[in-house]
Each structure stands twice: as C-alpha cells, then as structure tokens.
Amino acid sequence: MRRLLLVLAVIAVGTVGVVTAATAAGRGGDSTPALLARAATVAYEPAAQATGVGVRSPVSVSVTNGILEQVALTNPQGEQVEGALNADRTTWTSSEPLGYDTEYTWSGTAKGEDGVGEPLAGGFHTVVPGTVVRGVLNIGDDRTVGIAAPIEIQFNGHVEDRTAVEQALSVQTSVPVEGAWGWLPDENGGSRVHWRPKEYWPAYTKVSVAAKLYGVDYGGGKYGAADVTSDFEIGRAQIVKADARSHRMVVERDGKQVADYPASYGLASDPNRNTRSGIHVVTEKFTDKRMTSAQYGYDVMEKWAVRMSNNGEFIHANPASANAQGSSNVTHGCVNLSLENARSYYDTALYGDPVEVTGTPVQLSARDGDIWDWTLSWDQWQQLSAL
The missing domain is CATH 2.60.40.3710 (Immunoglobulin-like)
Structure with missing residues (x-):
C-alpha cells in the first residue's frame, strides 16, 4: 500500500510541474500564442476591379490583424502613385490625383499576426471622360x-x-x-x-x-x-468720373483728383451714338486703333485708345472733335480727348480700372459687352451664384 501511494504522489507532483511550466511559458512575452494569432485581412478602396473611379479622391489599402510591409500602386507604364502609410502601418493612402482612363494595379505585402505574408493584388480603372x-x-x-x-x-x-x-x-x-x-x-x-x-x-x-x-x-x-x-x-485706386453733361473727364487716384480733361461724349440725340451710363471697366489699350462703322460710314485710325466696353466704347484721342471737347457732345459713343490728354490718361490706365459714366440717356447693360458685372446690385449679383 505504501508503495502504491508513493507512485501516485510522484505522478501528482509531475502533473503540477507540467501545468506550471506551461503557464510560465504563456507569460514569457507579448507575442500572441500561435493558436490565437490571426491572419491579415486586406481591404481596398475602391473595391477590387472597380471602374469609373474618380481621379481626385484619394484611394487606399488597409489591413486588419497585421501591418502593411510594402505598398505600391502603379499605372501601365510602371509609374508609382505617391502616397504614405499611417503611423501604425495599417493604411496606405494616395496623395496625388490619378489619370483619366487608366488601369491601376496594387502590389506589395501585408503581414498578419500569424507571421504569414498576404500579397496585395488587383486594381481598378479610372473614369473615362466624354x-x-x-x-x-x-x-x-x-x-x-x-x-x-x-x-x-x-x-x-x-x-x-x-x-x-x-x-x-x-x-x-x-x-x-x-x-x-x-x-x-x-x-x-x-x-x-x-x-x-x-x-x-x-x-x-x-x-x-x-x-x-x-x-x-x-x-x-x-x-x-x-x-x-x-x-x-x-x-492704386484709380477711378474715371465721366459726366457727359459737364463735357469733362475727371481722373481720381487714391481719393485725390489728378486730372480734369475737356471731353466730348456720344451725341445724345441719337440713341445708337449715346455713351452708355454706368460703371464700365477698362479691358485693353492700343497706341493706335482702327475704328470703323458701316452704319455711319467712317474708317479712321485713332491714337491712345483705351477700351472700356465691348460695344465699341473707348477713351481716345480725336483731333477731329477738338472744337467740341469741353463744350458739346458729338462723338459716336466714345469719349474724345486731345492728343496730349489722351496720351496722359493712356499712360495711367490699367486693366480693371472703373470708368463711371453719368448723364446720358441710355444705361450700360449685358448687351454692351463682356464686363457688365457692376450694372447689377449686390443682391442681383449674388443670385447668379450656383451655391
């Protein structure tokens, strides 16, 4: 009986030793026990084989239960798309636009908790514009x-x-x-x-x-x-004040008057020759400008011409109207100045300068050219927005 009890005691001590050793091995490090380690799961955005993918939004690949070891997204010429991994190497995101009508292919490796590599594969095709x-x-x-x-x-x-x-x-x-x-x-x-x-x-x-x-x-x-x-x-803040009733053209710069020229404006008795009232905008200028009108039968070359609308209105020199400048309005719609005064103004004019015409019977409108923005009130202008 004593011999049997001794054998059982040895067996019991041996069993405890095995359990203790196994427990100690489990506490020996931070790695996941092999039986609990999980394989990497890879997801793509957009999904594999997607078509019609937008070229502006970022694309990405991500992994759960692992990390991304290497990532490349390439076009058919082998050029890689720029992008970067996040801090824990679980997501790679592109950082540049893609090309239209292009097939892109993923490559690289994701490594799971189980230590097994999962190859990146597949791809997508971007949108094809009409x-x-x-x-x-x-x-x-x-x-x-x-x-x-x-x-x-x-x-x-x-x-x-x-x-x-x-x-x-x-x-x-x-x-x-x-x-x-x-x-x-x-x-x-x-x-x-x-x-x-x-x-x-x-x-x-x-x-x-x-x-x-x-x-x-x-x-x-x-x-x-x-x-x-x-x-x-x-x-600088340069504004032309052009009051046709005064037969003058005043130039203000940064709030101070810097010029006051005798001028002649469009003939008021002919609506087709009226200078339009409203805020015009300087768009271009010419040292010499050929001006023609089939309706009125003229074809002349004028100097120092500053365009203020696309309906044919300029500020320019016109020796032919010299006697009327400062006293009456006889032009075909332009603002006429002397050669000296036209050159003086020409040298100061910039694209985008306002020319505020007042005192004429006809108003500037959308029919008069490209820049009629200032003919609208602020409330009217805001209604043209799509937002």
Whole structure:
C-alpha cells in the first residue's frame, strides 16, 4: 500500500510541474500564442476591379490583424502613385490625383499576426471622360489690375453642373474682401464665371485664386482638364468720373483728383451714338486703333485708345472733335480727348480700372459687352451664384 501511494504522489507532483511550466511559458512575452494569432485581412478602396473611379479622391489599402510591409500602386507604364502609410502601418493612402482612363494595379505585402505574408493584388480603372473642358483665368500671375477687375474663368465648353465647379473655386485676399461668384451667359459655346467684390477692391490687396478643376464632373460626360491658379495684386485706386453733361473727364487716384480733361461724349440725340451710363471697366489699350462703322460710314485710325466696353466704347484721342471737347457732345459713343490728354490718361490706365459714366440717356447693360458685372446690385449679383 505504501508503495502504491508513493507512485501516485510522484505522478501528482509531475502533473503540477507540467501545468506550471506551461503557464510560465504563456507569460514569457507579448507575442500572441500561435493558436490565437490571426491572419491579415486586406481591404481596398475602391473595391477590387472597380471602374469609373474618380481621379481626385484619394484611394487606399488597409489591413486588419497585421501591418502593411510594402505598398505600391502603379499605372501601365510602371509609374508609382505617391502616397504614405499611417503611423501604425495599417493604411496606405494616395496623395496625388490619378489619370483619366487608366488601369491601376496594387502590389506589395501585408503581414498578419500569424507571421504569414498576404500579397496585395488587383486594381481598378479610372473614369473615362466624354470630353475634358479647360478653364482659363483672365488675370495671370504677378499682374497688377484695377479696383473694378472681376476674376473670370472662361471654359471652352458648357458647364452643366455649376454647383460642383463653384465648390472647387476659392479666392483668398490679404485683407478681408466680401465677394461672390456669378455665372454669366455662355459665349462662343463655353461657360464663364466671374468673381466680383461687393464693392471695389481695396487698393493694394494681394489676391490668390485657386480653381481645383481637374477631375471635377461638369455633367453631360464633361470633366475638368486641369487646375488653374493665379496670384496677383490690386493696384492704386484709380477711378474715371465721366459726366457727359459737364463735357469733362475727371481722373481720381487714391481719393485725390489728378486730372480734369475737356471731353466730348456720344451725341445724345441719337440713341445708337449715346455713351452708355454706368460703371464700365477698362479691358485693353492700343497706341493706335482702327475704328470703323458701316452704319455711319467712317474708317479712321485713332491714337491712345483705351477700351472700356465691348460695344465699341473707348477713351481716345480725336483731333477731329477738338472744337467740341469741353463744350458739346458729338462723338459716336466714345469719349474724345486731345492728343496730349489722351496720351496722359493712356499712360495711367490699367486693366480693371472703373470708368463711371453719368448723364446720358441710355444705361450700360449685358448687351454692351463682356464686363457688365457692376450694372447689377449686390443682391442681383449674388443670385447668379450656383451655391
């Protein structure tokens, strides 16, 4: 009996030793026991084999129960898309736009908690535009413009989804400026949108425009061709006060009068020859400009011509009307000055300067050219926004 009890005691002690050893081994490190370690699970955004994928939104690959060891997203030419892993190496996200109508392929490895590698594979195809539409800004980098200059983006095709486009546009200024985008009627088959401040720009404001148009769905199968940007500055505050009743043209700069010229305006008795009342905007200027009219039978070359609307209105020199300048209005709608005065004004004029015409029977309107933004009240202008 004593011999049997001794054998049982030895067996019991041995069993306890085994359990204790197993428990100690389980506490020996932070690694997951092999029986509990899980395999990596990989997920893609967009899903594998997706088509019509947008080119602007980031794409990603992520893993649960593991880490991403290597990640590459390549186009058919073998070029890798830029991107980065997050801090714990569980997600890789692209950081640059993709190309239209392109097949992209994933490669790399995800390693699971079980130590087993899971290859990244598959891919997706980006959207195929019916047409790509380009937008062009009217004010280039480093230009200086007048205080009435609108920012214009002219598209070479029709924009159906104006809300989507307007959401991609931004204007940043060095001082607070209230303004809004407004959509004007299409011209030459293309849409156009202007940004106009509520009031004239503050002088010497620095302006940055960003139109993130690449990849934007314009509707009707049209997509944005490229982003466009511009950094420019507003110049001095020069305003032309052109009261046809006074037969004078006054120039104010930064709140002070700097010139007062005798002038002749459009003949009031002929509505077709009236200078239009309203806020005009200087758009271009010519040392010599040929001016013609089939209706009135003239074809002359005039000097120092500053265009203030697209309906044929200029401020320019005209020796032929010298006797009327300062005393009567006899022109075909332009503002006539002497050669000396026209040259003096020409040298100061900037794109975007306002020319405020008053005292004539006919008002400036949308029929009179490209920039009629200032013929609308602020409330009316805001109604042209798509937002």
